[in-house]
Amino acid sequence: MAELFVPQTLDEAVGFLESHAGSATPIAGGTDVMIDLRTGGVRTEWLVDLSSLGSLAGIDLDGEQLRLGALTKIRALEVDSRLARRATALVEAARVLGSVQIRTMATLGGNLCHATPSAEMPPALLVHDAVVEIAGAAGERSLPLADLFAGPGRTTLEPGELLTAVRLRIPASAAGSCYLRQTVRWSMDLAGVGVAASMEVDGAAIVQARVALGAVAPVPLIVPEAAEAVVGSELSPATALEAGARAAAACSPISDVRGSADYRRAVVSILVQRALRIAWLRATGDWPEGLLAPINGLLAEEPA
Amino acid sequence: MTVTQETNAAEELRVVGKRLPKLDAPQKVTGQTVYAADVHMPGLLYGAILRSPHAHARIRSIDVSAAEQLPGVRAVIHAGNVEQRPYGYGQDNIPLKPDKVRFVGDEVAAVAAIDEETAHRALELIRVDYEVLPAVFDPFESLAQEFPLIHDELPDLIGNVSMRWDFEDGDVDAAAAEAAVVVEGDYSSPQAAPAPIETHAVIASFAPDGHLTVWSPVHMVFMYRKELADCLGLDWRHITVIQPPVGGSFGGKIDIDPHDFITVMLALQARRPVRLVMSREEEFIGTRTRQPIHIRLRTGADAEGNLLFRDADVVSDNGAYNGWGSHAMLVAMNTITSMYRVPNSRIRSSVVYTNKNYGGSVRGFGNPQATFAVEQQMEELADALGIDPMDLRLRNANQSGDVTPQGMEITSCGLSECLRIVREQSGWDERRGKLRERNRGLGAAALIHVGGGARIYGSDGCGAIVKVDDSGQVTLITGASELGQGSETTLAMIVAEEMGVPLDAVHVINSNTDVKPWDVGVHASRTTFVAGNAARMAAAKARDQLLETASELLGAPIDELHVRDGTVEVVGAPERQIDYARLARRRLLREEGSVVMASAFYDPPTQKQVDHRGNISAAYGFGAHVAEVEVDPGTGMVRLLNLWTAHDVGRAINPMSCEGQIEGGAAMGVGLALSEELVIFDGEIVAPNLHDYGMPTTADVPRIVVNLVETIDPLGPFGAKGVGEAGIIPPPAAIANAIADATGIRPRAYPMRPWKVKEWIDTEERSHVIENGSPVDG
Amino acid sequence: MRVELSVNGDLYRRESEPDLTLLALLRDVLELTGTKWGCLTGDCGACTVLVDGEPIVSCLQLARQVEGREVTTVEGLAGNGALDSLQAAFVSNGAAQCGFCTPGMIVSAEALLRARPSPSEAEIREALSGNLCRCTGYNKIIDAVLEAAGSRGAAA
The missing domain is CATH 3.30.365.10 (Aldehyde oxidase/xanthine dehydrogenase, molybdopterin binding domain)
Structure with missing residues (x-):
């Protein structure tokens, strides 16, 4: 049985976590921590309840700069119409995370800090060059999201540090993004493969692109060489295919109950091509605004 | 869409064939239904089972002394301190494994404690010394080789084949030679897993006189009672099985399982009522x-x-x-x-x-x-x-x-x-x-x-009792069990149709072995057919008792009587009428009075x-x-x-x-x-x-x-x-x-x-x- | 640790373990057993309740975290012994068989109808995808929610 500490300020939370390093676990939405506690995955003397730190929640959009508080609920991301238009991958990732109930409870910070390799949010944030803000007893720091992850269930946060916000850039126009995944069920499932892509276009050429992967390595991956394959021209089946192949080569999936490594690599290639194509259609205005893609990205006209 | 191939014009149905809500639905939608895990009773202990972590292992020893000393623990049982006998088809199973475990999840020991947390802490204190044996998981390997033998204690067994089912009709080889096309694969x-949303939950309680009451979602209740008695050496005349409302089964709760015996053994040793509720993990690992x-x-x-x-x-x-x-x-x-x-x-x-x-x-x-x-x-x-x-x-x-x-x-x-x-x-x-x-x-x-x-058993029958009390209320007491599939309502509709009463005049009792007549149980999609026929037969007999009295009182032969909404009328003279409540009272209150009650047993005309x-x-x-x-x-x-x-x-x-x-x-x-x-x-x-x-x-x-x-x-x-x-x-x-x-x-x-x-x-x-x-x- | 919260309009103050879940508080302490559980991992939705009108799985919710907020369980939907329109529609459409998922299912549907009074079938499927039902195949549950939405719309 764990004791509960309810800090009233961020400083109090950080101070307590630092002075109880190794014996205190932060809890926000609780959807991961409560399971870990019951199954023995986490044993802790103290739970530090962050849920009353209201200032850590919120979606602030200032021009192209988006700041998401760590306690922002996944459900809040899912239903935000600005994000649906300008950070579609984020909404497409949010809407497939657990159930409505789970999304109502779960927080963005919790999803990132639990560091599950198959987590939905990291790839969708990585394609927006997300940076995380971190508070600790020694002050604040920030680092690229990709550097937050150290391995399955492990982050690079120091004892006592808390993730407080995520900052990302969401272009106002001529840009598109997409998050797709492979699952067994069409809802309430973990990704066997998760793929996010984003791009900005100028005229008919892609000027910047990002490809990120989930569930196919010990940590979420950003794959610059895959994105580079499509930069500099319009998206073609050939450039998308090359990007897919590079992404498949870059990942290191395991074989488990959710498919073999070879299968996952093949799916990475396919989903990267589809995500790029949908992002392209969005960036070029050929996709209905706000319409979310089928979760596997299979479009009706796609040939067998 | 309903397509009826033939209709029997003579049969005009008033209740059967209607889209009617389940009788138990209002309780269910308001959260009032009390399932096994919702039952509160004084002195209730919490049971928990220690399961084998090995797929195949010999048990060298079990040490429960530390668990027994944990405050709040009221019973710790294992094969060494209980009386139990083999049970099940082929008698190849026993609740607490005495010498060998045969899969990850096999039951080894169990505790009853004042709360769940104490029960689980006690389990962690039990020391079992296993000698791990080679295991076989692939059925084709198990078929091909005689080692490792999983049931070396069964003398008649050859290898790991427990049964053979062979059948031949006609001449397959000749037919294959003639065939224009054969596909093979x-x-x-x-x-x-059946995976009902409600996991298994069982409560066992012994009265001071030794009478055992078990609350279990099992749906072959009479066989369950007999197996409890046979395996644990109890007198089955002193066992009552009560079936609380069941949160789904799909066959998963059909039969007796080791945890049923274990809950009873815990209650016996603790001398207090014990409830055992499976976690979802246990439901997958340890139930059928x-x-x-x-x-x-x-x-x-x-x-x-x-x-x-x-x-x-x-x-x-x-x-x-x-x-x-x-x-x-x-x-x-x-x-x-x-x-x-x-x-x-x-x-x-x-x-x-x-x-x-x-x-x-x-x-x-x-x-x-x-x-x-x-x-x-x-x-x-x-x-x-x-x-x-x-x-x-x-x-x-x-x-x-x-x-x-x-x-x-x-x-x-x-x-x-x-x-x-x-x-x-x-x-x-x-x-x-x-x-x-x-x-x-x-x-x-x-x-x-x-x-x-x-x-598949000597009898495939089901018993039914229909009674009409002095209020006119009709009660069906059926051997069948309601699992959520709606048998209660279906059987009530059959009785209402046969008796000529509205559906809300029929109550159904189906959950207590002391009260209900024998039934094989709910399996093989049989309840509507078998229990339905039994209910209809009993209802017809009860109706005939009422019609007999009505005939006397109305001065008209039975074949000139007609029942509508629980009232007997003379055909052609509807003003000459009398309702079921009055009829029941007239039978009850007269000299040499009697209650309106009839029983029936329907065993379909089939062959083993x-x-x-x-x-x-x-x-x-x-x-x-x-x-x-x-x-x-x-x-x-x-x-x-x-x-x-x-x-x-x-x-x-x-x-x-x-x-x-x-x-x-x-x-x-x-x-x-x-x-x-x-x-x-x-x-x-x-x-x-x-x-x-x-x-x-x-x-x-x-x-x-x-x-x-x-x-x-x-x-x-x-x-x-x-x-x-x-x-x-x-x-x-x-x-x-x-x-x-x-x-x-x-x-x-x-x-x-x-x-x-x-x-x-x-x-x-x-x-x-x-x-x-x-x-x-x- | 003391916890104080409102459940179905009644204010409760109880001493509880600090890591007690809302589910355990409701069922074991307050004896409101209408809320069920089927997994304790948030996968089945049987324990769904509303907190300030939003649906959550009470098995993963620390009771202490909802201090001072309004919790609504299935017991809080019916007024004056009558059935709420959703409950009535579940009855008349045959949407409850074994009934074990039903309280959580109805609470999830209630949350949906409060947010979207006239949902499409696709929106209902989305809103209920975190509530597993093993008995019905969902047809009749969806019918019931559609019917309740219609009857509320007509009454409004």
Whole structure:
């Protein structure tokens, strides 16, 4: 049985976590921590309840700069119409995370800090060059999201540090993004493969692109060489295919109950091509605004 | 849609055939229903079980001293300090394992404590010294070799084969030599789980005089009572089994399990009531599953499409103990010999032990597994012959009056009608084979299943008592059990119809062995048919008692009396009338008075199969499904777009309830087809949780179209046949056929999870066809 | 540790373990057993309740975290012994069979109808995808929610 500490300020939370390093676990939405506690995955003397730190929640959009508080609920991301238009991958990732109930409870910070390799949010944030803000007893720091992850269930946060916000850039126009995944069920499932892509276009050429992967390595991956394959021209089946192949080569999936490594690599290639194509259609205005893609990205006209 | 093939004009029904809500629904929607885990009683202790972490191991010693000393612990039991005897089919099981464990999850010890946390801490203090033994998980390995022996204590056993089920009718080899086309292939199914949302929960309490009361969701209550007594050395006259409302079973709660005995033993030692509630993980690890069945099948036909033979080699992987799960082969065999007219058939099959959680009697009981093979080969054959699969099915369809090779007497059969309905609704003729460019396909499958009981025990009967008290209230006391399937309401409707009273005048009592008359139990889709006939018979007798008195009082012969809404009237003179309440009081209050009460016992006119021959059921249910899927060729993900179903239900006593059974069954079948599996690695269920197991959600099941075909069975109550299991049977086969239509590949196993579909696409898995004796490319 | 919260309009103050879940508080302490559980991992939705009108799985919710907020369980939907329109629609459509998922299912549907009074079938499927039902195949549950939405619309 764990004791509960309810800090009233961020400083109090950080101070307590630092002075109880190794014996205190932060809890926000609780959807991961409560399971870990019951199954023995986490044993802790103290739970530090962050849920009353209201200032850590919120979606602030200032021009192209988006700041998401760590306690922002996944459900809040899912239903935000600005994000649906300008950070579609984020909404497409949010809407497939657990159930409505789970999304109502779960927080963005919790999803990132639990560091599950198959987590939905990291790839969708990585394609927006997300940076995380971190508070600790020694002050604040920030680092690229990709550097937050150290391995399955492990982050690079120091004892006592808390993730407080995520900052990302969401272009106002001529840009598109997409998050797709492979699952067994069409809802309430973990990704066997998760793929996010984003791009900005100028005229008919892609000027910047990002490809990120989930569930196919010990940590979420950003794959610059895959994105580079499509930069500099319009998206073609050939450039998308090359990007897919590079992404498949870059990942290191395991074989488990959710498919073999070879299968996952093949799916990475396919989903990267589809995500790029949908992002392209969005960036070029050929996709209905706000319409979310089928979760596997299979479009009706796609040939067998 | 309801299609009635024949109507009996003389029979005007007022209650039967109406869409009526379940009698217990208002309590359920308000949260007032008290399930086993909701029961509060003074002094209740919490039970917990220590299970084997090894798939196969000898128990050298158990040390429970530390657990016993933990404050709050009131009982710690293991094989060394309890009295217990072997139980189960084949007597190969015992509640607490004395010397050997045979799967990960086998019961070793148990505790009862003042709260859950203390009980679990006590479990952690029990020290068991195991000698780990080699284990076998693959049924084919288990079949081929005699080592390691899983049940070395059973002297008559040869190797790990627990049962053989062999059958031959006609001359398969001669038929194979004549066949224009033969298809052959292997078809497999996984270990799956019934997975009701309510996990198992049992409460046991001994009165000071030694009388035992058990609250259990089990649905073969009388056998349960006997097995409790036999195994634990109790006097079964002093055991009451009460069935609280059940949060779903699907066969998972049909039978007695080690945890039932364990709860009673804990209560005995603690001298306090004990409740044991399974966690979800335990539910997957330690309660009964659907057995994997591996079928190698050949089907042959002549050039016109007349079926000539089926030839099957079958291995049923029933896990560490036999239980009734071994009998899933009985149903699988029925389908292989008797789905469509098959003039020659041969089956060689083995039920083998493996070091895994063992099979039980899960909804469909061997039939989805067999139908997956049989119905895929119908479409494979049709395609090889260049005949439409629906035409092939109709050509060979079972018909009323048929007697199948195993002696099953088909008295009512709507199979052809079911096929025609789903063919039309799905646009089969215009669309099958033409959707591949859009990654879509259509596939069909039909079913045959017992619908009038299944005689696997000496009696297949059910008792019923109907009484009418001085208020006019009618009470049915039935041997049957309500599991959520709606039997309470269906039986009440039958009684209301027969008695001539409105439904709300009928109460049903069905949950207490001290009160209710004997019944085999809820299994084999038998309750509406068997318990329904019993209830109808008892109701008719009670009505006759009332009519006898009415005849005296109204001065009119019985055949001139008519009952409407609980009032007896003289035909042609409705002003001469008297209601049931007054009639009941007149019988009660007169000299040498009597209560209005009648009992009946209905045992269907069926045979226990000898050498697999005999009319096991008094009626057989039929049905057909068409599935439409979209297959993602890149990921292998399959989306079920449509499912059209038509079922021969005999008569829909309550059409809404029939639909509910079929829709729910079909959704379970969709889960089997596409997502559900207990993945086992090194004998251990890898992820015993509802997330990884893959039960379908609202996003996985499309709107299921249900058509009810009424064939008015000659023996069923008002013509009804059983329908509880039927829905789950066709989907794996129909969806496999739809995937084949969408892609050209031939699925070989379910669940058809994405990576398997992708693998079949990548390796171009095709039908294996032999034409006039020579293999051809599929 | 003391916890104070409102459940179905009644204010409760109880001593509880600090890591007690809302589910355990409701069922074991307050004896409001209408809320069920089927997994304790948030996968089945049987324990769904509303917190300030939003649906959550009470098995993963620390009771202490909802201090001062309004919790609504299935017991809080029916007024004056009558059935709420959703409950009535579940009864008349045959949407409850074994009934074990039903309280959570109805609470999830209630949350949906409060947010979207006239949902499409697709929106209903989305809103209920975290509530597993093993009995019905979902047809009749969806019918019931559609019917309740219609009857509320007509009454409004």
